[in-house]
Amino acid sequence: MDQSSDPSIHQVRLFLVLAEELHFGRAARRVYISQPAFSRQIRRLEEHLGLALVERSTRRVELTAAGRDLLPAMRALTEAADALRCSVAEEVRTVAGRLVLGSYITALPVVTELVALLQRRHPRLEVDVREVDFVAQTSALLDGSADAVLCYAPVPAGIQTLRLASEPQVACLPEGHPLADRASVSLAELAGTPVVGLAPTVHREWRDFWAADPRPDGTSVSYSTHTATTFESSVSAVSRGHGMRFVSAACRELFPRPGIRYVDVSDAPPCAAVLAWTTARRDTPVVVALRRAAADIAAALRGVPDPRWWHTGFAAGT
CATH class of the missing domain: 3.40.190.10 (Periplasmic binding protein-like II)
Known part of the structure; x- marks a missing residue:
């Protein structure tokens, strides 16, 4: 099987539900999707694997020999995915310490939104927001006095960015x-x-x-x-x-x-509003947490018809 055609965890979960119900209608109702959509996902799983997993008839649904043989591996796959999700959630909860975030205007609504999102996700993380001028928006990153900065591009070499929004x-x-x-x-x-x-x-x-x-x-x-x-x-x-x-x-x-x-x-x-950080601090726990929160805000902004990065009329989740 080509890795480019790997099945999704979602498809595997649907097959495990079907294996328990042995009925497409009941299985679809159990996961709150329509029966045609459920059937399409099972078909795609079979196409990804190159195997028939289910024998279909007007009266009954039975697993093929391949379907029965693959059940243990599929259960192990979903259990591993669940364990990974729990591990990530635990790591997110344990981010603690102090994050210094620079911004050329500290009262911008996006700063308030970003800090609030971080503190909801990481109650033990202290966020220190500092105002930076046109010089310090890069020098504070390079000398380590700030972990990250909200600013406008462009930035010098050695600094990485996440684009939040563009505007004229x-x-x-x-x-x-x-x-x-x-x-x-x-x-x-x-x-x-x-x-x-x-x-x-x-x-x-x-x-x-x-x-x-x-x-x-x-x-x-x-x-x-x-x-x-x-x-x-x-x-x-x-x-x-x-x-x-x-x-x-x-x-x-x-x-x-x-x-x-x-x-x-x-x-x-157009100009771009960005979150910036240095390569050296990219993978520190506080910057990883900040980057994830900023990415969620950026994704929420992409859903706004006229995205302006200072607006807070969007939900970035928890």
Whole structure:
């Protein structure tokens, strides 16, 4: 049997129920699925194995010799799967200690949701949420002062990420800017507006991405003399008319500010909100627990028609 066609544990469990009931209708009712769906799963199991397991007639159902011979192995398989599930559940319950999670805004609803989910799953795990700026969102990972960070991509080499959600970029402009009242602008139209400068200690790839530098048409990007390291300081410079910033579309709802306007950018690439950690800490129990919880939140966000990673109108389970 080719490993690519291995039967599922679910199919094996259904066959064991059929072996006890010897009746498709009763077996289907017992597992709360329709009889046609039950029959299809048994057929697929037989196809995966390349063996007939059941003799069917209008009057009765009997196991074939192969079906009877395989019963002990199938029971052992489901027992092993149950034991594995119990072991994983026990390991999850025993995660304890302290997790340091960085975020550029600690009050984001996604941070609250993630911490709450972790604490429901791991009552003995202490979660310390710390605010990090544009520099510390990577330096805190590399120097070990944070176990993981919620931030926007890109990240330096040596840091791994889990994408939580994607969203558009928008231009943050002074309210008196000639383009501030437009519904949408292009990168070419913004070429003459300087970008508020970030500190040289901010990761270069991240600085370039959030300045759209270089522009698609090769136009050079000019910068103000600022060396901002935080969202607030860079937006404050924008409000004083010193330049512009590219920011995530979430900022419209999260950070309304006097003196600025958020304008759609028609040809800017989307940005990604991520959970980031270093390769060295990837398999520590606290980071494994965090990654699992974040993956569940990311999966829940994929079910939202217009996913925005700061929303909490979804259920990530327990």
